[in-house]
Amino acid sequence: MKALRKFIDKQKPHFQKGGKFHWLESTFDGLETFLYVPNTVTTKGAHIRDSIDMKRTMIVVVLATLPALFFGMWNVGYQHFLSLGETAGFWQNMGFGALKVVPIIIVSYAVGLGIEFYFAQIKGHEINEGYLVTGMLIPLIVPPDIPLWILAIAVAFAVIFGKEVFGGTGMNVVNPALVARAFLFFAYPGDMSGGKVWIAEKADTFSGATPLGDALVGNFKHLPSVSDMFMGYIPGSVGETSTLMILIGAAILLFTGIASWRVMVSVFAGGFVMGLLFNWWGANDYMELPAYYHLVMGGFAFGAVFMATDPVTSAQTQRGKYIYGFLVGMIAVLIRVFNPAYPEGMMLAILLMNVFAPLIDHYVIEANIKKRLKRLKVVVNS
Amino acid sequence: MSAETKEREPLFSAKNMKLVTKPLNMDNPITVQVLGICSALAVTAKLKPAIVMSISVMVVLAASNVVVSLLRNGIPQRIRIIVQLVVIATMVILVDQVLKAFVYDISKQLSVFVGLIITNCILMGRLEAFAMGNKPWPAFLDGIGNALGYGLILVIIAFFRELLGSGTLFDFRVIPQSFYDLGYKNNGLMILPPMALITVGVIIWIQRNRNRDLIEK
Numbered sequence: 001m002k003a004l005r006k007f008i009d010k011q012k013p014h015f016q017k018g019g020k021f022h023w024l025e026s027t028f029d030g031l032e033t034f035l036y037v038p039n040t041v042t043t044k045g046a047h048i049r050d051s052i053d054m055k056r057t058m059i060v061v062v063l064a065t066l067p068a069l070f071f072g073m074w075n076v077g078y079q080h081f082l083s084l085g086e087t088a089g090f091w092q093n094m095g096f097g098a099l100k101v102v103p104i105i106i107v108s109y110a111v112g113l114g115i116e117f118y119f120a121q122i123k124g125h126e127i128n129e130g131y132l133v134t135g136m137l138i139p140l141i142v143p144p145d146i147p148l149w150i151l152a153i154a155v156a157f158a159v160i161f162g163k164e165v166f167g168g169t170g171m172n173v174v175n176p177a178l179v180a181r182a183f184l185f186f187a188y189p190g191d192m193s194g195g196k197v198w199i200a201e202k203a204d205t206f207s208g209a210t211p212l213g214d215a216l217v218g219n220f221k222h223l224p225s226v227s228d229m230f231m232g233y234i235p236g237s238v239g240e241t242s243t244l245m246i247l248i249g250a251a252i253l254l255f256t257g258i259a260s261w262r263v264m265v266s267v268f269a270g271g272f273v274m275g276l277l278f279n280w281w282g283a284n285d286y287m288e289l290p291a292y293y294h295l296v297m298g299g300f301a302f303g304a305v306f307m308a309t310d311p312v313t314s315a316q317t318q319r320g321k322y323i324y325g326f327l328v329g330m331i332a333v334l335i336r337v338f339n340p341a342y343p344e345g346m347m348l349a350i351l352l353m354n355v356f357a358p359l360i361d362h363y364v365i366e367a368n369i370k371k372r373l374k375r376l377k378v379v380v381n382s
Numbered sequence: 383m384s385a386e387t388k389e390r391e392p393l394f395s396a397k398n399m400k401l402v403t404k405p406l407n408m409d410n411p412i413t414v415q416v417l418g419i420c421s422a423l424a425v426t427a428k429l430k431p432a433i434v435m436s437i438s439v440m441v442v443l444a445a446s447n448v449v450v451s452l453l454r455n456g457i458p459q460r461i462r463i464i465v466q467l468v469v470i471a472t473m474v475i476l477v478d479q480v481l482k483a484f485v486y487d488i489s490k491q492l493s494v495f496v497g498l499i500i501t502n503c504i505l506m507g508r509l510e511a512f513a514m515g516n517k518p519w520p521a522f523l524d525g526i527g528n529a530l531g532y533g534l535i536l537v538i539i540a541f542f543r544e545l546l547g548s549g550t551l552f553d554f555r556v557i558p559q560s561f562y563d564l565g566y567k568n569n570g571l572m573i574l575p576p577m578a579l580i581t582v583g584v585i586i587w588i589q590r591n592r593n594r595d596l597i598e599k
Contacts, residue, residue: 147565161580165587187571 008032027117030127058132060256064249065136065306071245072238073097076144079235097144101238104139107148111155112138119164130169130176130312131159137177137306140239141299141347142184150188154180174354175313178347185347229296240299250305259309262321267304270329271295278337286337294333303332303346313354317364324360328353393519401523405531407593412535413586414596417503422536423578424495429552431491432540436533438481440526442473442499443508447525449473450513457514466509467500474499504532539581547572 015028034055077093088096112135120127138155162179163172224234232242240246253259275291282288294300308314308328315324328349335345342348411417418439425435446469450457457465478496481489489496499505508528513521544550546569549557557566571577590596 147567149565150567153569165583183571186574187569188567189570 004035008035027121027127030117030120033126054129055132057258058129060258061133061253061306062136064252064258065140065239067245067248068140068239068242068302069101069136070094071232071242072140072144072240073101075232075241076100076238078233100144101139103148104142104144104146104151104238105136107151108138108155109135111152112159115156115159115164119168125168128163128169130163130172134158134163134177134180138180140306141177141181141237141302143236144238146184150184154183154187157183170312172312173358174351175307175310178307178351178354181347182351226293226296229293237299237302240302243296243301246301246305253305253309258311259305260311260314260321262318263309263314263325264304266322266325267308267329268295270326271300271304271333272329273326274330274333278333294336298336298344299346300329300332303350304329307346307350308353310354313357315357315360315364317361320357320360320364323364324353324357327356398520398523401520402527402530405524405527406534407531407589408596410531410535410589411504411507411528412532412582413589415504415507417507418532419579419582421495421498421502422532422539422582423575425492426536426540426543426578427547427573428491428544428550429537429540431488432536433533434481434485434488435492435495436529436536438477438496439499439502439504439532440529441477442470443505443529444522444525445473446470446505447508447513447521448518450509451516451518451521454514462510462514463506466506470500470505470509504528535582535585538585539578542581543572543578547577 012028012032033053074090074093074097077088077096080096081088081093109131112131116127116131119125135155138151138158142151158176158180162174162176163169166172228234229241230243232245234241250259250264254261254264271294272291275289275294278287278289279291304325308325315321328346330349331352332345332349335342335348339345405411409415412419412422421435421439425431446466449469450466453465453469474497477499478489481492481496508524512524516524541551545556549555549562549568
């Protein structure tokens, strides 16, 4: 490790002003601070001090997604061999899945980081950290059989129009990973309908649909058991199938204090309450689906844990977080049940509430100011 | 009437030509004045309707600019908007009838948007800002120039939307079948209006990068 530090220090002058590679300064700085925590601290303004910086925070989130990722790889292989009617060993499943998933991850990072580095370089900024997480989340929310060039376009679109035009990490209004998915969803609906066969190789012998796709067409007898859906032995996007693995990730995020438990809990509560409301209404079969089904089907858990909790795009105030999360859950289930065009509502619900999050914050703060003013008047009057 | 005795300005003087060229870039109705956005989103999924729409707007705008400019001294201030609307509506109806008579298919594609030229902000904007205070000839040139600027942006948007969204230009297939066999797919989002808005945004981005004076402080 010492040798690496020495090497970096030796190369540093080349990349600073006057050096021969000074036009690559941002790139170098990005890599250096990725490897070593910089010893500069914020000096201006009021800040909460913390021992980890942005890059370390992001790495923890990436680590938290790993259980879902590895299970996703295994599941891709499992579903593939299942559709062929064969049984395969653990490593065979894993290997097949890795062949499908690893290229997706590579493309996602290569395209996204390339654009980030390019923008940082021409603007002369430091490189934003945000893409470390976004680049990991995108492979987890796309179907494993997505053509790589389509993925590359979606990533480029998400980074440029979801983030850079607003001013980079921390300025974006909506979650860039979900922008990528929304782009795929609307641009190439044939590959991304959310209800079609999402098995690595489309096998003619097996016409599997995701549970959501089945539910939408009223095929409730086809639904897998709750335990299967909880464990994740179902077709779906790479990282979204296993609620258990996502909950392990959630535990990591909550233990390290990076994600907000308020958002997570209220998203699940919102989805569950909406499910109960539909049960009570019960106008059709879909509405009578037990409420807890909604929490384990499709991308609900993944969205609640990794997407809705994004610290940039979710609500900032504590009370705002409850409102924001609750509405995400409610709208997700609402879209699932009511809209025949969209089998999955989680993405649209989070994107919608991302847009409304600043408004929620505004009213929470206004209410607080009013309350405190009232208290002040009471004191003055007495 | 002392103005009449002055020397007449030549028809295509530099000042007059500027009325035509300025809206093409520095004073573009869509990208700089941000007028007429709705029709730019609605009719640009294909090139053909976009061009027909631009020509219709040009005819309507030039003709109503001239008419309002001729009437400008006789229009009472308080009802000027109504008078302008009557003029525009007359022109729009004429254009609509002509389209229905000669290019019925495209007229059907444009549907209500020809009628909605009446509410196109570019028309009201130019009538209020220019035709009410200028002579017919400059008003005519101003109308042509603004319609050209509008049409230019429409054609650029429609070009990209039709090429990427449908793989065609003027309904001729330009992306060869071999591309599709290799797995290329048309981008469905380009057909939807949001992408037109983003395309306008990109055009504005590029334009302001090239002309730094357009960037607001």
